[in-house]
Amino acid sequence: MTETVTIDQLAHRGDGVALIHDKTVFVPFTLPGEEVEIERKGERARLVSIKTPSPSRVEPVCRHFGTCGGCALQHMDAAAYRAWKEAQVAAALASRGLEAEISPIVPASRGSRRxxxxxxxxxxxxxxxxxxxxxxxxxxxxxxxxxxxxxxxxxxxxxxxxxxxxxxxxxxxxxxxxxxxxxxxxxxxxxxxxxxxxxxxxxxxxxxxxxxxxxxxxxxxxxxxxxxxDFAGAAMVPPPGGFVQASAEAEAAMAQAVMEAVGKAKRVADLFAGSGTFALRLARAAVVHAVESDKAAMAALDRAWRQTPGLKTVTQEVRDLFRSPLRVDELESFDAVVFDPPRAGAKEQASELAASKVADIVAVSCNPATLARDLRTLVDGGYRLRTVQPVDQFLFSPHIEVVAHLNRA
Missing domain, CATH: 2.40.50.1070 (OB fold (Dihydrolipoamide Acetyltransferase, E2P))
Incomplete structure (x- = not known):
């Protein structure tokens, strides 16, 4: 049986949300304000037809959209899409009582995911x-x-x-x-x-x-x-199937935000360093200590550092920062710390940083919710949230990268 509903908003995964008899129903491929015909199955529904389209609706650019699970938001125009992503970051911060001016999102280009x-x-x-x-x-x-x-x-x-x-x-x-x-x-x-x-x-x-x-x-x-x-002149060969940032242009935007936040720091810790996305760039001007649990990634970083002339020292440490975060006394020697954890965030490491005297901290995250949690910990420890830069690395998806800079208040 079909029924007609009005979409109130988009949920954090990009699905439209309708309220039916005080129950939330998620309708993919819809936009706020649209009147749509749906077929309900529990809390989810299948879109049957669009009776009143949103002014923000556009034709998808790929024939597979709607069946392929790779994209969720090809039907939304660029301005509305970017505004929605920025709003997701703002909502995550607000949920933790955090206020900060959010810079316009760095957009993603079609055909840029490497x-x-x-x-x-x-x-x-x-x-x-x-x-x-x-x-x-x-x-x-x-x-x-x-x-x-x-x-x-x-x-x-x-x-x-x-x-x-x-x-x-x-x-x-x-x-x-x-x-x-x-x-x-x-x-x-x-x-x-x-x-x-x-x-x-x-x-x-x-x-x-x-x-x-x-x-x-x-x-x-x-x-x-x-x-x-190419990490700004350093040639890094990743381990087979190893993690790297999905887009070169997004990586460059994130790195620029990190470098600006670190400023003239002379000694920097790069935590959850991967294969050196930030460490190898930071080493142009600072001595870097890179920490990562993946031995193969650390080996790739080490090879790239040794083969690139003109870099300052990059030391590497293989360490599980979830189980064994850098403690306050270990953080004392660093002017700045950069951390870029997986989606789960860096709860334990953020607690240690909050108790430290590190002057500048740069938090990089692909999950605004866990980022906001970790930022709240740092702010409660006496840090001030200075800048928040969203980066659209995964075009047409609900995922958002964010670079946030904090320093001692």
Whole structure:
């Protein structure tokens, strides 16, 4: 049975929200103020038709939008989309009683995402490569994508050939594709055992596709060229499938905000440092101590530092900052601290920082909710929130990166 409702607002994941008999119902692909026809199933609903469209509604730019789960907000015009993302940051801060002037969001460009995580499955005698449907296990085989770089998009036929060789009979193959300075770095996980051991065949396929590097389940099959990323003049080769910022332009915007906040600090701690996104840039002017739990990421940072002339000392420490945050006495020697944790935030580390005398702290986060929690801890410890810079790294998604600068009040 269908019913007609009015969308009141967008929830934090980008779904429209309607109130029906005092119950909240989430309707994807709708906008505030729209009158829509829906088919309800519990607290979620399927959009049947749009009776009164919002002035902010636009035509999606990708044919897969609405089935592919990769994007949630292609139907929203750029101005409304950016305003909504900025409002999410403001709401997260307000929920913790924090006030700060929020800078305009740094926008994302179409075709700028250099890192894509694709899934491949066997179905009906063929291999499908793409993304899962939203909130479903079904796979959408993509033929276009509005967010990834042109080189990743052009590689889909080669990736499909690779998946045809590696995908198990049952289950999924995961393909992490990184567009680097020297070509595509492809990391496959979940490969069928026999195919994964065919290094000569896989090497030929990678060479024909002109991949810079191919690895299977963490083991490098072939490296034709080191797949390097340019961190402001430092060439960093990440471990296979390792985490890096998804967009080079977003990374540059975040790094600029970090550098401006750190200022003339001479000794900086970079916590949750990854492979050196910020540490290698900071080392142009400061001595840096980088801390990260991933040994392979730390090794990649170390190699890049040693091979880049003109950098100041970058020391590395492999350490789980969730279980063992830097303590107050360990923080005493630093003029500034940068921390960029996973979505869970840095609750324990923020508590130690709040009790420290570090002059400047820069918090980087992909989760405004946990960021606001950690900022509240720091403000309660005597820090003043100076700047808040949102960055749109994941175009057409509800995700937001934020760089916040605090100093001692």
């Amino acid at each position: 890192r894509a995580v694709l899934t491949a499955v066997r179905a009906g005698g063929r291999v499908l490569v793409g993304y899962h449907e939203r909130m479903a296990n079904r796979l959408v085989a993509i033929s276009e994508c509005a967010v990834v770089t042109p080189r990743i998009l052009a590689s889909l036929p080669d990736l499909t050939r690779l998946a045809d060789k590696l995908a198990p009979r049952k289950g999924e193959l995961r393909l992490t594709v990184l567009d680097t300075v020297s070509g595509l770095d492809v990391a496959a996980e979940g490969a069928s055992g026999k195919a994964a051991r065919d290094f000569p065949g896989l090497g030929r396929l990678a060479a024909e596709a002109d991949f810079a590097r191919l690895s299977v389940d963490g083991e490098v099959v072939i490296e034709i060229r080191p797949p390097a990323l």
